[in-house]
Amino acid sequence: MREKAFGPVRFLPGPNKGKYPACHSVFVEGAGVLIDPASDRERLSALAGEGGVRLLLLSHWHEDHFAHWDLFRDVPVWLAEEDMPPLQNIEVFLDWYGMIWPGDERLRETWAEIIRRDFHYRKVTPDRPLQGGEVLSLGETTMEVIRAPGHTPGHLAFYFREQGVLFLGDYDLTAFGPYYGDPASSIEDTVSTVEALRRIPARVWMTGHGTGLFEEEPGGLWDRYLGVIGERDGKILEYVARPRTLEEILGQWFVYLKPREPLDFYRFTERAQIVKHLEKLTREGRVEREGERYVGVK
Numbered sequence: 001m002r003e004k005a006f007g008p009v010r011f012l013p014g015p016n017k018g019k020y021p022a023c024h025s026v027f028v029e030g031a032g033v034l035i036d037p038a039s040d041r042e043r044l045s046a047l048a049g050e051g052g053v054r055l056l057l058l059s060h061w062h063e064d065h066f067a068h069w070d071l072f073r074d075v076p077v078w079l080a081e082e083d084m085p086p087l088q089n090i091e092v093f094l095d096w097y098g099m100i101w102p103g104d105e106r107l108r109e110t111w112a113e114i115i116r117r118d119f120h121y122r123k124v125t126p127d128r129p130l131q132g133g134e135v136l137s138l139g140e141t142t143m144e145v146i147r148a149p150g151h152t153p154g155h156l157a158f159y160f161r162e163q164g165v166l167f168l169g170d171y172d173l174t175a176f177g178p179y180y181g182d183p184a185s186s187i188e189d190t191v192s193t194v195e196a197l198r199r200i201p202a203r204v205w206m207t208g209h210g211t212g213l214f215e216e217e218p219g220g221l222w223d224r225y226l227g228v229i230g231e232r233d234g235k236i237l238e239y240v241a242r243p244r245t246l247e248e249i250l251g252q253w254f255v256y257l258k259p260r261e262p263l264d265f266y267r268f269t270e271r272a273q274i275v276k277h278l279e280k281l282t283r284e285g286r287v288e289r290e291g292e293r294y295v296g297v298k
């Protein structure tokens with residue numbers, strides 16, 4: 001993947017197609033604004049050496065969007081207020097991932113260590129929250145901050161008006177579909193956010209992972225992306241035609257399709273996302289509880 005600039009707005013690809021634990025970054029030249037500093041560490045290190053980065057913006061609080069911010073220690077960090085709590089206390093960070101169930105203790109400990117060591121977790125007290133609707137003048141471009149809740153409550157997208165570039169963050173249009181596994185994630189908000197982002201009259205689309213740069217309207221990819229939600233609902237509903245426990249449902253791997261390594265991590269995130277579907281299907285009156293079991297409403 002290659003870097004590409006649209007006026008001062010430069011797409012910085014992450015390694016391995018921006019696959020976790022990396023992401024793609026966006027750099028606004030001149031103004032020195034770097035969004036999501038977790039792409040290629042060497043490239044970001046060179047950027048840090050040039051001294052041109054004056055402000056870090058985070059699309060949201062997840063570690064695969066801040067991993068290399070240790071290269072920019074003295075640079076201020078801005079993000080949405082709703083997403084700040086996990087970056088002020090690592091215990092809150094783990095709580096926000098939902099590692100709060102009985103039996104999660106070991107995963108919680110391992111995860112805290114990884115977040116500190118590999119992602120350079122640090123407490124930030126952002127000196128200024130970013131708000132949806134604000135417009136920042138950044139030299140040759142004007143950047144609109146767009147509230148984009150769902151993946152996280154304070155997720156932001158960024159639209160560069162003059163160049164028509166829209167950075168979608170983790171609404172990444174991949175075949176995997178959207179991720180909404182945190183306690184504070186919302187499937188319904190994800191749907192309305194993606195529909196709203198789709199209506200923005202952009203000419204270039206950038207995402208945090210996967211293809212990363214689209215110079216033509218992504219078209220059917222928007223539908224495929226949101227369609228994953230309905231597909232997962234459908235599989236669950238078919239399976240709970242007979243009453244099933246959560247354990248039985250998780251054993252079907254409806255999200256990840258098969259057990260993956262590291263298993264305890266994937267078990268955890270499979271559960272996190274399936275629980276969100278079960279809650280949504282319950283709200284919609286399509287699933288109900290019978291003691292420990294879930295069953296479809298006929």
Ligand SMILES: [Zn+2]
Nearest residue numbers: 060062151170
């Ligand atoms: Zn994320």
